[in-house]
Amino acid sequence: MKKEIGQLSDSSVKLSCRNLWKLYGPFPERFAQESQLRQALNSGREFTALRDINLDIRHGEIFVVMGLSGSGKSTLLRCLTRLVEPSFGEVLLDGAPLTSLDAQGLMNIRRHKMAMVFQNFALLPHLTVAENIGLPLKIRGSDTAEINRVVPEMTALVGLSGMSQRLPHQLSGGQQQRVGLARALAGDPELLFLDEPFSALDPLIRRELQGEVIRLQSRLKKTMIFVTHDFNEAVRLGDTIVIMKDGKVVQTGAPEDIVANPIDDYVGSFVAGVDQTRVISCGRIAIPAKSSAYAVTVDDRAKIVEVADLVANSNGPVGVVDQSGHVSGEIDATTVLRMLASGSRERLAS
Numbered sequence: 001m002k003k004e005i006g007q008l009s010d011s012s013v014k015l016s017c018r019n020l021w022k023l024y025g026p027f028p029e030r031f032a033q034e035s036q037l038r039q040a041l042n043s044g045r046e047f048t049a050l051r052d053i054n055l056d057i058r059h060g061e062i063f064v065v066m067g068l069s070g071s072g073k074s075t076l077l078r079c080l081t082r083l084v085e086p087s088f089g090e091v092l093l094d095g096a097p098l099t100s101l102d103a104q105g106l107m108n109i110r111r112h113k114m115a116m117v118f119q120n121f122a123l124l125p126h127l128t129v130a131e132n133i134g135l136p137l138k139i140r141g142s143d144t145a146e147i148n149r150v151v152p153e154m155t156a157l158v159g160l161s162g163m164s165q166r167l168p169h170q171l172s173g174g175q176q177q178r179v180g181l182a183r184a185l186a187g188d189p190e191l192l193f194l195d196e197p198f199s200a201l202d203p204l205i206r207r208e209l210q211g212e213v214i215r216l217q218s219r220l221k222k223t224m225i226f227v228t229h230d231f232n233e234a235v236r237l238g239d240t241i242v243i244m245k246d247g248k249v250v251q252t253g254a255p256e257d258i259v260a261n262p263i264d265d266y267v268g269s270f271v272a273g274v275d276q277t278r279v280i281s282c283g284r285i286a287i288p289a290k291s292s293a294y295a296v297t298v299d300d301r302a303k304i305v306e307v308a309d310l311v312a313n314s315n316g317p318v319g320v321v322d323q324s325g326h327v328s329g330e331i332d333a334t335t336v337l338r339m340l341a342s343g344s345r346e347r348l349a350s
């Protein structure tokens, strides 16, 4: 059911949008109503980059926006921060409409609650690592004592202690993006927006920095909105993934739900390149238990890849145990080996 503008969700929601549209064109003021925006879809003169987006982003989650080039990911991210003004709809931060804030109110929120990490790092070339990291604090008007306390802490957090006096050009791409992350975190923002932050990096460094985001997140519990066109990255990082196409949301869900049930061929084409054994849990593939006692059991949240050895080497089916300790089903070696084989095929193909 379509949600009404202004309808507030529960307190676990940090950021949300309702009926969000963005139209690019010569006369955007002509499209102030949702019905006019719908008509503009077919006009050919205007371009509708976002079409009626409704999302809820929970406190402390990594919310990944994924889709092919031109699907509207960056436009969505920018509308959520109002770096780009939405044509219609509302953005709500902690339930309060961001979309009705004046310039001063918006600046305060941006300075104190939000931070961004960009694909091109966007470091100031003439400032040292330490000065780049301290920049948001300086802009905010923090005193020297606070800057001197926070900057070394953030530098160490991203593993760059000892490099604080270097200039950006004296760092590798991966190190530059570590500075970008530290700078974003220095102001202790509630919301972190990351727009394809690792796309310019080679695959090994990219993976290393994904691990860094997971580590930072488990420690700092920020709400992160992470844009990527890489589905494997989305699955690795996301608590929730929204998949976009032509400015619309095609599917939203936990990585495991999307991988297990892609809604259409578009999503299916991304899922086809993923090793499912790393995403799907035992609970998902279990069949009804035929016994109440098993010699070997596994946690229903464990990923297939984590229990593969155990299941393959057991004599007979293995019990799957839910969070209250009850046997909720069973899995057998044939199912697990079949999934592992298909995962290997996908790895070979990619």
Ligand SMILES: Nc1ncnc2c1ncn2[C@@H]1O[C@H](COP(=O)(O)OP(=O)(O)OP(=O)(O)O)[C@@H](O)[C@H]1O
Residues within 6 Å of the ligand: 024, 025, 047, 048, 049, 067, 068, 069, 070, 071, 072, 073, 074, 075, 076, 229
């Ligand atoms: N200022 C603008 N004026 C007109 N059209 C625009 C403008 N900015 C973006 N668009 C169009 O809106 C659509 C969505 O762009 P957007 O940058 O949000 O996509 P994206 O999914 O982030 O793509 P990419 O992964 O290539 O960055 C694209 O077709 C783009 O050409």
